[in-house]
Amino acid sequence: MYAFRLFRQSGPFFIIMDDKKLYSALQKFISDSANQPKILHRGDIVEGLIVDVRPGIIVVDVGYKSEGIVAGRELKADGFNPLDQKVGDKLLVYVVKPEDEEGQLILSVRRTQQAGTWLKLDEAKKKNDVVDATVVESNNGGLIVELGKDIRGFIPTSQLDASRVYADGVRRVGKDINEKVQKKLTSLIGTKIKTKIIELDREKNRIILSEKMVTQARDIEQREDTLKKVKEGDTLKGHISGIAPFGVFVNAAGLEGLVHLSELSWDKVEDISNIYKVGDPVDVMVIGMFDSGKRVAYSIKRLQKDPWSEAISKFKVGDVVEGSVQRVVPYGAFVRLGEGLNGLIHISEMSDMLVKNPEDIVKEGDPVKVKILSISSTERHLGLSIKAVQTEKKVKKISKKELAAAVEEAIEAELPKE
Numbered sequence: 001m002y003a004f005r006l007f008r009q010s011g012p013f014f015i016i017m018d019d020k021k022l023y024s025a026l027q028k029f030i031s032d033s034a035n036q037p038k039i040l041h042r043g044d045i046v047e048g049l050i051v052d053v054r055p056g057i058i059v060v061d062v063g064y065k066s067e068g069i070v071a072g073r074e075l076k077a078d079g080f081n082p083l084d085q086k087v088g089d090k091l092l093v094y095v096v097k098p099e100d101e102e103g104q105l106i107l108s109v110r111r112t113q114q115a116g117t118w119l120k121l122d123e124a125k126k127k128n129d130v131v132d133a134t135v136v137e138s139n140n141g142g143l144i145v146e147l148g149k150d151i152r153g154f155i156p157t158s159q160l161d162a163s164r165v166y167a168d169g170v171r172r173v174g175k176d177i178n179e180k181v182q183k184k185l186t187s188l189i190g191t192k193i194k195t196k197i198i199e200l201d202r203e204k205n206r207i208i209l210s211e212k213m214v215t216q217a218r219d220i221e222q223r224e225d226t227l228k229k230v231k232e233g234d235t236l237k238g239h240i241s242g243i244a245p246f247g248v249f250v251n252a253a254g255l256e257g258l259v260h261l262s263e264l265s266w267d268k269v270e271d272i273s274n275i276y277k278v279g280d281p282v283d284v285m286v287i288g289m290f291d292s293g294k295r296v297a298y299s300i301k302r303l304q305k306d307p308w309s310e311a312i313s314k315f316k317v318g319d320v321v322e323g324s325v326q327r328v329v330p331y332g333a334f335v336r337l338g339e340g341l342n343g344l345i346h347i348s349e350m351s352d353m354l355v356k357n358p359e360d361i362v363k364e365g366d367p368v369k370v371k372i373l374s375i376s377s378t379e380r381h382l383g384l385s386i387k388a389v390q391t392e393k394k395v396k397k398i399s400k401k402e403l404a405a406a407v408e409e410a411i412e413a414e415l416p417k418e
Contacts, residue, residue: 038063040105044095045115048107053085060091066105068093074108078149110149117148118202125197130214133195138185140178145193145209153207155195157181161215163279164188222254227293230255232286235303240280248276250284250298257296259284265301266308268326268334268342308380311341317372320389325366333362335370335384343382345370350386361386 040046040062048062058070070093075082085091094111124131133145133153142156157165165184196213199206230236230253238252247260261269269275276282288297315321315337323335323343332346345368350361362368374383 038065040064040095040098042095042097043115045092045112046095047090047092050085050087050089050091053082053087056082058082058085058091060093060107062093062105062107064098064105066103068095068105068107070107070109074106074110077110077113080109113149114151117151121147121151121197121200121207122202125200128196130194131197131209133193133209135188135191135193138182138189140182143185143188143193145195147207151207153195153197153209155193155209155211157185159198159208159210159212160193161211164211219251219254219256223256223293224254226253226255230286230289232288234286236284236286236298238282238284238298240276240278240282243272243276243278245272248272250282252284252298255293255296257284257286257298259298259300263287263297263299263301266304266306267339307339307341308377311338311382312375312377315372315375317375319372320369321372322367322369323384325362325364325368328358328362328364330358333358335368337382341382343370343372343384345384345386349373349384349388352387352391 046062048060048068050058051061051067052059056071056075058075060068060070062068070091074096091109092112093107093109094115095105096108096111097106100106121131123129131147133147133155135143136146136152137144142154142158142160145153145155147153165181193211194214195209195211196217197207198210198213199208201207226236236252236255238250238255240248241251241256242249245261247258247264250257250259261272264272264275282300283303284298284300285302286296287299287302289295290297321337323337325333326336326342327334330347332344332350334342334344336342345362347355347358350358355361368386369389370384370386371388372382373385373388374381376382
């Protein structure tokens with residue numbers, strides 16, 4: 001015979017057990033974890049049953065040692081009206097405090113929505129999904145964006161697409177540039193931006209986002225598709241994506257490549273910025289792909305007519321032509337004869353007198369008459385001479401009568417004197 005004393009709020013009572021099976025059933029009930037008091041922690045999201053609805057307060061039974069209270073601002077949530085709730089309804093709540101100073105369980109509906117958003121953001125980070133963000137503020141470092149009710153993130157300026165912030169799409173630095181960038185960032189308030197999550201820390205309430213990760217991923221996808229189809233010699237349509245002293249970068253169908261200075265034009269290029277600007281549309285020829293497409297070489301000039309073919313047909317060695325001095329160098333001067341056609345007057349061909357400084361003979365921009373001494377289509381080189389033109393002029397100035405007299409005088413000088 002066994003006696004057990006059980007306690008509850010209404011007072012003690014006794015059960016007299018004369019059956020071991022009943023004792024075994026009781027032991028099993030007590031050891032079952034489902035019958036143990038629920039343990040809650042801050043941040044838990046649990047489903048409960050509404051047991052009371054009062055103005056500004058909802059009482060919820062979540063199976064804890066005491067019933068929970070949802071009150072005040074914790075009742076405010078999108079699409080949730082406390083007046084529509086009824087006793088017996090199920091409600092998903094967030095645990096704010098398992099036990100406050102008075103021993104009450106404090107719950108929230110508002111934070112349940114936030115937690116749901118955090119869970120979605122965490123899933124988006126794991127899957128590298130795109131997240132829509134709305135710009136609400138700007139500062140010196142970038143943009144503050146809203147991702148959900150009371151959940152904000154930050155996009156650093158360095159993680160924004162350059163075309164969104166900089167006028168020419170090229171990242172620059174400097175006091176004046178920074179002021180312009182700040183104005184541009186401010187103008188973006190209210191704009192929706194597609195981003196990916198770089199960093200997510202719920203405990204610190206810290207979310208760092210990147211727009212570049214979205215745009216670059218799009219470029220990579222397009223680039224891979226282009227690489228499967230393109231081959232050397234193909235022509236692609238693209239745009240200038242960057243300018244450097246040694247050439248221009250072109251993005252053609254997602255495939256970024258370089259047009260070297262020597263491949264820009266058949267003519268000599270002195271200043272690239274006078275010809276191209278970032279964003280300009282341009283057709284290019286693929287002339288080289290290296291490291292599985294990691295490095296691509298383009299040409300613009302090979303899609304243009306080569307002026308040398310016309311030069312060879314129009315001119316021949318010995319012709320005297322007019323041109324203008326483009327540049328004076330220590331060893332001579334470069335002369336432009338026509339579109340894409342330049343030649344060199346060597347210092348030795350500038351005068352029949354000794355020339356120490358070419359600028360003593362010609363200046364940049366001077367019109368000149370020159371004689372073509374050589375044409376090399378393989379080296380794309382014209383050899384020119386001012387001296388030969390001057391010598392030719394001197395010869396032409398002598399008349400036939402003067403020439404005959406000079407010859408007669410020379411003969412008489414050679415005859416023996418009597």
